[in-house]
Amino acid sequence: MKQISDESIRQAMQQAFPAADARVSLFYEMQEYHLGWRDAQLAPTHADSGKLLRPRFCLLACAAVGGNPEQAAPLAAAIQLLHDFSLIHDDIEDHSPTRRGRETVWKLWDVPQAINVGDGMFTLAQLSLFRLSDVGVEASVVVEIARRFNQTIIRLCEGQYLDMSFEQRLDISEADYLAMISRKTAALIAAAAGLGAILGNANREQATALYNWGEALGLAFQIEDDMLGIWGAEAVTGKPDAHDIWGRKKSLPIIHALAHADADDGKTLAAIYQKSELEASDIPTVLAILERTGSQGYTAGVAKFYHEQALAALADLQGEAEPIAELHGLTKQLLGRVK
Numbered sequence: 001m002k003q004i005s006d007e008s009i010r011q012a013m014q015q016a017f018p019a020a021d022a023r024v025s026l027f028y029e030m031q032e033y034h035l036g037w038r039d040a041q042l043a044p045t046h047a048d049s050g051k052l053l054r055p056r057f058c059l060l061a062c063a064a065v066g067g068n069p070e071q072a073a074p075l076a077a078a079i080q081l082l083h084d085f086s087l088i089h090d091d092i093e094d095h096s097p098t099r100r101g102r103e104t105v106w107k108l109w110d111v112p113q114a115i116n117v118g119d120g121m122f123t124l125a126q127l128s129l130f131r132l133s134d135v136g137v138e139a140s141v142v143v144e145i146a147r148r149f150n151q152t153i154i155r156l157c158e159g160q161y162l163d164m165s166f167e168q169r170l171d172i173s174e175a176d177y178l179a180m181i182s183r184k185t186a187a188l189i190a191a192a193a194g195l196g197a198i199l200g201n202a203n204r205e206q207a208t209a210l211y212n213w214g215e216a217l218g219l220a221f222q223i224e225d226d227m228l229g230i231w232g233a234e235a236v237t238g239k240p241d242a243h244d245i246w247g248r249k250k251s252l253p254i255i256h257a258l259a260h261a262d263a264d265d266g267k268t269l270a271a272i273y274q275k276s277e278l279e280a281s282d283i284p285t286v287l288a289i290l291e292r293t294g295s296q297g298y299t300a301g302v303a304k305f306y307h308e309q310a311l312a313a314l315a316d317l318q319g320e321a322e323p324i325a326e327l328h329g330l331t332k333q334l335l336g337r338v339k
């Protein structure tokens with residue numbers, strides 16, 4: 001299968017945009033800014049558009065079961081537009097000032113416009129999905145994919161609900177956390193692979209193996225994201241250092257530390273996570289507690305466990321050797337990622 005370029009994914013996403021009247025051009029330019037296609041002055045550019053993993057997974061899953069990835073391009077674009085919509089709203093929900101190394105849409109144009117830009121991108125994702133009919137996909141298959149796509153969005157919103165509800169709580173168990181990330185992150189990665197497989201006319205075993213691969217990889221991916229949110233380098237991640245500590249996210253390292261710290265550290269950590277605003281000196285305090293509880297090593301071990309599950313799901317997949325090998329390579333590359 002020929003290499004999937006960032007440019008081919010971008011072109012497929014661009015097809016979802018309507019020809020804009022000058023009166024509403026800023027509405028689309030703000031979307032293109034988020035996507036890395038325009039700079040903050042709204043001049044065309046090629047900035048960081050993210051890793052584009054989900055559309056790649058979708059196209060590779062389609063090819064892995066013998067389908068035509070060109071026909072899956074509108075689906076891959078819809079999946080990336082949906083992911084980008086979720087990031088625009090997530091940045092508002094988390095008050096995040098930066099994403100992919102630049103200011104977020106709400107920071108530049110304020111919250112009301114950013115909500116609307118997100119809504120626009122959500123709808124472009126749906127419109128992209130319906131473009132499948134224009135490339136010869138049978139109406140019944142489009143309806144089935146649209147239904148599953150929207151079931152995925154509901155899971156994603158449930159995950160965001162849980163994540164936000166955890167802000168008020170200190171008693172989050174690892175099972176609560178896994179229930180949250182399986183919705184917020186793994187559902188879309190699993191859907192990217194599962195829907196790509198359905199579009200490629202997969203049999204039940206193939207679709208299940210690819211869905212299971214995506215789900216396990218999605219869990220590992222989010223757990224590693226949690227590690228990057230604490231220990232990642234701003235120059236590489238595009239997010240400020242210790243971003244998730246500043247945001248008092250109940251991510252896996254913190255859940256582990258709250259459960260395993262000694263009495264003094266437990267009290268200190270709980271007090272910091274109940275503050276309405278942190279001070280700079282709280283960051284090294286939290287990092288030192290995480291060090292004492294061994295929470296980084298523990299979290300890395302859990303991520304590795306789900307990575308291995310993903311590799312095992314892929315080992316069960318019967319299909320086209322080359323795209324399966326690419327999925328295998330991507331899975332391995334993502335273990336211990338730095339971005």
Ligand SMILES: CC(C)=CCC/C(C)=C/COP(=O)(O)OP(=O)(O)O
Nearest residue numbers: 050051052086087090156184185225
């Ligand atoms: C519902 C929400 C908001 C879930 C967020 C999940 C997540 C890990 C986002 C970053 O993905 P990424 O690392 O693939 O981002 P990018 O597209 O920038 O590469």
